[in-house]
Amino acid sequence: MTIIEKYRTEFNDLLNSDPNxxxxxxxxxxxLADMGLTGEVTEELKRAFEEELDFxxxxxxxxxxxxxxxxxxxxxxxxxxxxxxxxxxxxxxxYVEDFDTDEQIDLYRQAEDYRNAFTCRQSVEDFDDWKKRLxxxxxxxxxxxxx
Numbered sequence: 001m002t003i004i005e006k007y008r009t010e011f012n013d014l015l016n017s018d019p020n021x022x023x024x025x026x027x028x029x030x031x032l033a034d035m036g037l038t039g040e041v042t043e044e045l046k047r048a049f050e051e052e053l054d055f056x057x058x059x060x061x062x063x064x065x066x067x068x069x070x071x072x073x074x075x076x077x078x079x080x081x082x083x084x085x086x087x088x089x090x091x092x093x094x095y096v097e098d099f100d101t102d103e104q105i106d107l108y109r110q111a112e113d114y115r116n117a118f119t120c121r122q123s124v125e126d127f128d129d130w131k132k133r134l135x136x137x138x139x140x141x142x143x144x145x146x147x
Contacts, residue, residue: 045087
């Protein structure tokens with residue numbers, strides 16, 4: 001059982017003994033902060049992103065909340081940085097769900113250097129592969145019990 005699973009169970013037990021009781025992620029993370037447990041959970045998640053998912057993670061405190069720049073590279077060498085605030089597996093999942101390949105291609109193809117380095121077909125393949133990596137990462141977080 002991961003630290004996050006342990007604390008989710010403890011939080012659920014405190015709120016309601018009904019196993020079908022649902023609470024928001026925000027309520028759970030507020031409780032973690034109140035209990036002084038945010039750092040422990042953040043470190044476990046950071047380790048998973050770096051060691052299991054092969055991302056770089058730069059933690060940043062902003063407005064009293066720990067956020068993170070999560071960085072990885074596409075197979076074609078494009079530097080991709082996701083700002084997650086707060087730094088949670090749920091926030092990463094939202095980022096992945098909202099990731100729009102066409103929007104990213106439109107954004108990057110505005111730069112002449114990028115257009116010279118990648119054909120349209122290469123852009124589509126590279127960003128489709130990146131989207132797949134992101135989706136695979138979400139699945140791995142689920143397997144690890146972090147999501």
